[in-house]
Amino acid sequence: MPVLTILLLSLREASRRKLLIAIAILTAVAVILSAWGFQHLLQIPCGSPGRRHPCSPLDNKIEAATLLVLLMFMFSFILALGAAFLAAPAIAGEVESGVALSMLARPIRRGDLVLGKWLGLVVLIFVYAALAAGLEFVVERLLIGYTATNSLFVILFLVAEAMITLTLSLALSTRLPAMTSGIIALVLFGMVWMGGVTGGVGAALHNRTIQDVGTVSSLVLPTDGLWRGAVYNLEPAALISIGQSSGEARANPFFVSQPPATAYLFWAAIWVTGVLSIGVWSFNRREL
Amino acid sequence: MVSAEETKVVLTGEEALDAPSPAIHTQDLAKRYGRTIALTGLTMTVGRGEIFGFLGPNGAGKTTAVKLLVGLIHPTAGQGWVLGKPLGDRETRRRIGYLPELFRYQDWLSGREVLDLHCDLAGIPREQRRNEIDSALATVGLGRRGEDRVGTYSKGMQQRLGLGVALLGNPELVFLDEPTSALDPVGRHDVREIIRGLKERGTTVFLNSHLLNEVEQVCDRVAVINRGGVLAIGTLDEIRVGEASVRLRLTRVGPPAEEILRRAGARDEGEWQVIPNLSDDAVPDLVARLVAVGAAIHAVEPARSTLEDEFLHLLGGRDAGPDNPAA
Numbered sequence: 001m002p003v004l005t006i007l008l009l010s011l012r013e014a015s016r017r018k019l020l021i022a023i024a025i026l027t028a029v030a031v032i033l034s035a036w037g038f039q040h041l042l043q044i045p046c047g048s049p050g051r052r053h054p055c056s057p058l059d060n061k062i063e064a065a066t067l068l069v070l071l072m073f074m075f076s077f078i079l080a081l082g083a084a085f086l087a088a089p090a091i092a093g094e095v096e097s098g099v100a101l102s103m104l105a106r107p108i109r110r111g112d113l114v115l116g117k118w119l120g121l122v123v124l125i126f127v128y129a130a131l132a133a134g135l136e137f138v139v140e141r142l143l144i145g146y147t148a149t150n151s152l153f154v155i156l157f158l159v160a161e162a163m164i165t166l167t168l169s170l171a172l173s174t175r176l177p178a179m180t181s182g183i184i185a186l187v188l189f190g191m192v193w194m195g196g197v198t199g200g201v202g203a204a205l206h207n208r209t210i211q212d213v214g215t216v217s218s219l220v221l222p223t224d225g226l227w228r229g230a231v232y233n234l235e236p237a238a239l240i241s242i243g244q245s246s247g248e249a250r251a252n253p254f255f256v257s258q259p260p261a262t263a264y265l266f267w268a269a270i271w272v273t274g275v276l277s278i279g280v281w282s283f284n285r286r287e288l
Numbered sequence: 289m290v291s292a293e294e295t296k297v298v299l300t301g302e303e304a305l306d307a308p309s310p311a312i313h314t315q316d317l318a319k320r321y322g323r324t325i326a327l328t329g330l331t332m333t334v335g336r337g338e339i340f341g342f343l344g345p346n347g348a349g350k351t352t353a354v355k356l357l358v359g360l361i362h363p364t365a366g367q368g369w370v371l372g373k374p375l376g377d378r379e380t381r382r383r384i385g386y387l388p389e390l391f392r393y394q395d396w397l398s399g400r401e402v403l404d405l406h407c408d409l410a411g412i413p414r415e416q417r418r419n420e421i422d423s424a425l426a427t428v429g430l431g432r433r434g435e436d437r438v439g440t441y442s443k444g445m446q447q448r449l450g451l452g453v454a455l456l457g458n459p460e461l462v463f464l465d466e467p468t469s470a471l472d473p474v475g476r477h478d479v480r481e482i483i484r485g486l487k488e489r490g491t492t493v494f495l496n497s498h499l500l501n502e503v504e505q506v507c508d509r510v511a512v513i514n515r516g517g518v519l520a521i522g523t524l525d526e527i528r529v530g531e532a533s534v535r536l537r538l539t540r541v542g543p544p545a546e547e548i549l550r551r552a553g554a555r556d557e558g559e560w561q562v563i564p565n566l567s568d569d570a571v572p573d574l575v576a577r578l579v580a581v582g583a584a585i586h587a588v589e590p591a592r593s594t595l596e597d598e599f600l601h602l603l604g605g606r607d608a609g610p611d612n613p614a615a
Contacts, residue, residue, distance in 0.1 A: 005408045009394075016396035098390035102453055105358045105386040106409035107378050287321070288360040 002108040006116020007123070010090070014124055019086075027132040034071055035139045041067060042144055062239050064146040069234050069254045072148075075133060076158050076227055080189055083125050083166035088182035090117040091283065092173035101288060111280040114174065118276060121166055122159075129159045150233040157230035160268060164223045165189055167272050171279030174286060192217045196224035197253045222268040225260055232256040309372035311336050311461050311492035312357060317366035319352050319516075326352040328516040329366065334494060334509075336460075339487050341507035342496045343599060349516040350496045351389050354465050357494070358386050371461055382411060385454035389465040389496070391447050395439035399430055399449050402438060406453050424452035427485075429478060443470040451482065462486060465496040480506050504595045512602050519602045527598050533564040534571055535591040536578075544581035548574070562591055 014020055042063060046055040055063070091114065094100040104110060133155050141147040148154045165185050172181035199214010201207075218225035231254065232240075240257055312334040319327040327349040334340040344350045355361045357368060359376040368375040371383055393402045403421045412420055425434045428448040438446060447470040454462055464483075468476040483506045486493050497503050503510055504524060511521040520527055537560055541549070552574060554561045566574070568590075575585055 002409060005405070009405065013394070013396060098388060098392035099394060101360065101388040101390060102386060102393070102406070102450065103409060104360060105381060105384070105388075106406065107381040107411060108409055109378070287362070288355065 002106075002112035003116045003119065006113055007120040010117055010120025011124065014120075023128060023132075027128075027135065030075075031132075031135050031139055034136065035143050038064070038067055038140060038144050058238060060144075061146055061236050062242075064140070064144050065234060065236050065239050066254070068140060068146070068148065069231055071136070072133070072154065072158070072230060072234055073227075073254060075136070076161055076230060079125065079129055079158055079162040080165045080223060081186060083121065083162040084169040084185035084189070085182050086121055086124070087117075087166045087169035088173050088185070089178035090121065090170055090173060092176065092178040092181060095286075095288060096177065104288065110283045110286075114170065114276070114280045114283050118167065118170055118279075121170070122163060125162045125166065126159050129162065130155050133158060146236075148234045149236060153233040154230045157226050157233065161223050161226040161230065163272055164221060164226065164268070167275045167279070168221070171275045171282065174279045174283035188221050189223055192221040192224050193227075193253070196228070200253060218264075219267065222264070222271055225264055226268060228256045229260040229265075232259045309336075310334060310369075311338065312340075312368070312370055312494065314357075314368040315366055317353070317356060317363050317368050319349075319356060319361065320364045325516050327356070330513075330518060331366075332511055332518065332521055334492060336492055337487065337490045338509060339483060339493045339495060339507045341503035341510035342494060342513065343498065343500065343503055343510050343595075344513040345498060345603060348498075348514045350498075350513065351465055352516075353513070354386075354389075354463050354494070354496050358384070358463055382457070383460045385456065385459035385462040387447075387450045387454040387462075387464045387467050389469070391450035391470075393438050393446065393449060393453070396437065398435050398437055399425065399441070399452075400434040402449060403434075403452060403456060406456055410457050412457050420456055424455050427455060427482060428452040429475075444472060444475055447471060448475065448478075451479065455482075455486075458489070459491065461492045461494065463494045463496070466498070467495070468497075468499065468502060476502065500596045500599055510595075512599060514603055520598075524595065527595065533562055533591045534566045534574075535560045535562045535589050536575075536585060537561075537587040538578065538583050538585050540582055540584045542582055545578050545583040548577050548581065560591075 042055075042060060045052040046059050047053045091100070094103075094113075100113070103113065134151065137147040137151045137154075168188065169181050169185040172184055176184070195217025196214050199211050199217065202210025202212070202214060214224075235256070239255070310333045312332070314330050314332055317327065317330040318325075330353055342350050342353065352361070356363055356375060357370055359378075359381065363375065370377070371380050373380040394405070397405065400421055403424055404417060407417045407420055421434070422431075425431050428451045430445060430448055430452065433441070433445065438449065441449065447467070451464070451467060454464065464479075468479050471479065480502065483493055483495065487506075495503065495507060507524065509521070509523050510527055512519045512527070535557070536554075538545070549561055549563075552563045552566065554563050563574070571588065575588060579585060
């Protein structure tokens with residue numbers, strides 16, 4: 001089955017090119033550093049200068065949750081952009097180098113190559129996200145006694161977010177050079193994140209037009225919308241209830257008071273399917 | 289020599305009808321990239337078991353033609369059939385082998401793993417693979433380097449690997465696009481032997497090359513193309529028919545001998561006198577007359593024009609040059 005062959009080839013490539021060992025080492029370093037940082041930050045007493053007092057368990061929980069959201073934001077950023085940069089040369093690189101010529105002269109569909117590469121990268125991203133984030137959650141739980149409210153959902157949302165940039169970058173790379181595909185995915189990712197922040201400000205200020213900017217951007221590229229799903233599942237109930245009573249909190253990109261709507265998750269699934277199909281269609285028509 | 293125009297008439301008539309399923313048949317096949325014409329009206333038939341040379345200078349449209357035949361690009365006009373199936377037919381690719389001009393393989397795999405990958409993609413049964421791979425590695429002279437990473441191979445070894453990839457699964461038709469471009473003289477000799485071996489097995493070989501000597505040594509028929517168009521097509525004898533001549537090395541040439549040579553249309557090429565368009569039957573009479581007038585004949589040789597002579601002649605007649613960017 002050609003799709004499976006290409007999938008396994010992608011995984012083998014990641015291993016042979018020392019990608020797996022590199023990210024394993026970097027993940028271990030990141031987990032150790034973040035654990036060290038968390039422990040020290042949570043030892044700082046609460047209150048204003050001159051009136052310091054030990055933090056209450058609730059303060060500690062909110063502080064730990066906030067730190068975890070920030071850490072996961074960095075992780076989601078790395079995951080989403082890493083996915084985009086892994087996908088960018090997946091097709092374009094093989095076409096440019098000529099590797100694709102002999103493979104596509106075999107009795108396979110071009111779609112097999114696109115789907116196989118996509119599946120291989122999704123598996124890679126999922127395994128990496130599950131192991132890295134899971135390890136982070138376990139270590140934080142052991143050291144500071146707090147972890148995400150729903151760790152599995154956090155990982156799923158982070159993977160889904162990375163799948164968006166991965167799919168976009170892969171679809172673009174069926175036509176554009178690897179560098180261009182990666183840069184487009186990166187810029188759109190940043191623009192949509194800013195669009196989400198802008199929409200939050202619009203919601204806090206009750207400005208419908210500005211709020212719509214966020215809505216539209218989250219539909220065009222559902223990365224920020226899915227990131228908010230991860231944030232929601234990272235937060236303790238106490239933080240959510242505090243935030244829900246504060247209008248200004250809606251402008252904070254690191255706080256979410258509502259999970260993404262089911263319809264939005266469907267839209268994200270349709271988006272991935274649609275963009276991947278466009279990528280296959282585009283590659284089918286490409287002159288090699 | 290058969291001109292392109294004559295070929296069109298011949299091949300669209302009886303020849304095409306008599307061969308219901310040639311290895312390759314194209315009819316006015318054309319490819320255009322925007323304003324650039326890469327291939328214009330390619331009409332040809334390649335019979336089963338033939339070694340067919342596709343000749344042309346850089347940028348003539350040779351690689352475009354091969355990519356069309358393999359199904360990597362789509363024609364903008366015309367039609368074509370490979371092994372009896374329309375161009376681009378996926379199942380037909382099971383029966384063909386292809387060495388691209390741009391031969392690159394996964395440099396993080398070993399040569400053996402690259403071959404195994406292609407066995408997988410070609411649908412070669414798992415139990416046959418070991419033999420297929422061993423045989424391919426041995427045929428292309430990589431038997432000892434099969435376990436090494438492709439990234440450690442020289443360019444010539446990578447081209448050998450590409451040839452091995454093209455030979456997997458005992459294909460009925462093999463496209464070789466400039467198969468010796470990275471090879472040394474030993475490698476070129478090996479490739480010629482491999483092509484001869486394929487012919488003995490009844491495999492059709494479509495050899496894309498600008499190395500005339502290589503084509504001359506192995507091909508049954510050739511097509512000469514330039515700027516996307518076919519200039520001539522036929523057997524080597526048909527292509528080279530223009531100048532069947534004889535050359536003589538002689539001394540003691542007095543005025544009577546000079547007069548005989550002048551009348552025969554001799555061309556002075558230093559040590560040799562070349563007599564063009566002289567049939568074999570006329571040679572003894574010419575030699576006898578020259579001897580009779582006192583000339584000393586040291587050597588008489590047929591001086592048939594080479595493919596290179598004819599190639600240059602053909603290109604010269606059509607404003608040759610690599611102006612066309614399509615390769």
